Amino acid sequence: MKNRTFFYIFLATYSIVTLRLFHLLYHTSKLVVDEEFHLRQGKHYCNWEFHIWDPKITTFPGLYLISALFLSPFELCTTYALRLTSVFASIANACLIFAIRKKFTTNRTDPYVLRETISLALLPPLYFFSHLYYTDVLSVTMVLAMIYFSIQEKNNWGALMGSLAVLMRQTNIVWVGFVLGSQVIDLGLSLTLHTRYRQRLSGLFSAVIVLLRSPRLVGEVLQRACALFYGYILIILAFIVFLFWNESIVVGDKTAHTAAVHLPQMFYFCLFYAMFSCSQVLTASRQVLRFICKRWHLSIGCAVLFAYIIKQNTIVHPYLLADNRHYTFYVWNRFYGRWWFARYLPVPVYYGVIVLLGFNLFGARQPTVGYSVLWIVATLASLALQKLIEVRYFILPFLVLRLLQTNVRSSRKLITIEMAINVVINAATFYVFCTKEFYWSNYQEAQRIIW
Known part of the structure; x- marks a missing residue:
């Protein structure tokens, strides 16, 4: 209970500081690198102009669909509101990191979990893009949500998050496969543990041998996997169809990302x-x-x-x-x-x-x-x-x-040092962004340095 209270204090502090930095970056520059394409496309979708697509964009339109869903009803199709999407996703990421890390740490009440959560939530590249309108932060949110629901054995919700993750970035299909594969292997091992080979079973490779020697057991694993994890399987099959139809994983400008x-x-x-x-x-x-x-x-x-x-x-x-x-x-x-x-x-x-x-x-x-x-x-x-x-x-x-x-x-000391280093790197990154500017001949706005 005490650990959870400290997490809420951290989350409140994290949210306030992030919002303050968000205002700083917003007033420093309202167009950063690839935001030129993302913001323009986000505003089109937010205004229900789904027929317009910028060929420079190479990812699926998940980010822009989220913007249309949550901002358009309130007529908030502005640069400020679009960028704010990443701030809220960043706060959600901190919650998901804490929840997942607790699940995989032996002592769930240990303050170490909270310190590690703070360090990972402040991962400098991720934290910096939490203030801009890029696909990355919301992409991380969907993947982490998929993992969270999968370890909670809520696979329908996990598959929904997985489909949203792929809509954010196509490469997230590998993490859908990661979750599906982990679930199937765990299922296969659990079934082999209940066979007559149990006394001989000493690990994953032994379990694989048992499965290969028993076609009936393989069939049972596949049957149960299809019944339990059909959502992930459908996502992967749909993505394979997309690859054949599109002839590339990239949408839009394929030449730049072969x-x-x-x-x-x-x-x-x-x-x-x-x-x-x-x-x-x-x-x-x-x-x-x-x-x-x-x-x-x-x-x-x-x-x-x-x-x-x-x-x-x-x-x-x-x-x-x-x-x-x-x-x-x-x-x-x-x-x-x-x-x-x-x-x-x-x-x-x-x-x-x-x-x-x-x-x-x-x-x-x-x-x-x-x-x-x-x-x-x-x-x-x-x-x-x-x-x-x-x-x-x-x-x-x-x-x-x-x-x-x-x-x-x-040790707690080392994870605290890691937290401090991430804070220093973040401070340096924001300082460089806010103070260093230069100009390109084909842009009127000042250009700045990011990750």
Whole structure:
């Protein structure tokens, strides 16, 4: 009860501070980067002009449909009201993070859950876009709501949230598959535990062997899965039909977002994870170093493999080189792209973080069955097929990983340090946005730097 009271205090403080910052950003700039397309499209939908579509927009119209549903009846089709959508979604995200994290933490009354909730709610890229009219924040809300309802075994509601998540961003289909796959694997394991093989069953792979040896059991699993999880299945089938009809996952401007295998995206995600998970990095640093030193042959081999992947598969999207309104532009042009050897320097960091992720995903005594493997598959599908390096793409894999892991627990001191670092990064990001401006020849408005 006490922990819940503290959460309400945090939520009230979070809402007030976010609204104050929202007013600051609104009065600083009323048009930020891709809001040029999103705001215009949102106003069309808010005015029930559904026949108008901007070809520059590459996502489904979920964000704009939500705007039409909740703003149009009150005639609030303004930039201010449209942007405010992300603020309310951000507050909902904080509630969902707290609820999901409680479910996956052993001691639910521990104040650690609240501190971790604060840290994750203040994740700098996610928190910054909570003040703008982008798809990302509401997309996170729908995915988190889907996960929340799935762990509550309310799968019809979960499927509804999953369909809304896909309407926000097409790539969220991988998280629908993640939830469905986890549910099916858990169902399959629970059924095998009640068979005559129970005494021999020691884990997920043993359960798979049992299933493969028993066609009747496989049929029972599939029959029950279709009855329980039909909503998720229908979403995936509908999406497959869309892919065949559209011949691409992208709507609108397909030329700017063609799919391609881009494995270094996983390395960039490792940097993202290390930057915003210092509590876990510091907790496991000695264990990771011992692993690297003890298995030095493996470590050297992986480092060589990573360097080969970087050499052969690094893709530099034209937008990355041209758009100086994003931090990734400066990171690439002043480090990765400045010297030929620079992109190889972080290889030890990549490997260290991958070892850490391996501990977090596969080191639990009682892991959530199917979660680890499916998270890797979903993350690869959502990141490694993207040419463009976008910090926003890393948000959902990061949150899902942090929220659903059961075996990782840092000290209160370290999670407090992580909270403080996120606050400092957020403050610096807002300061740069509000004070640094420059002009493009084809725009009258001042341009600013964002994630």
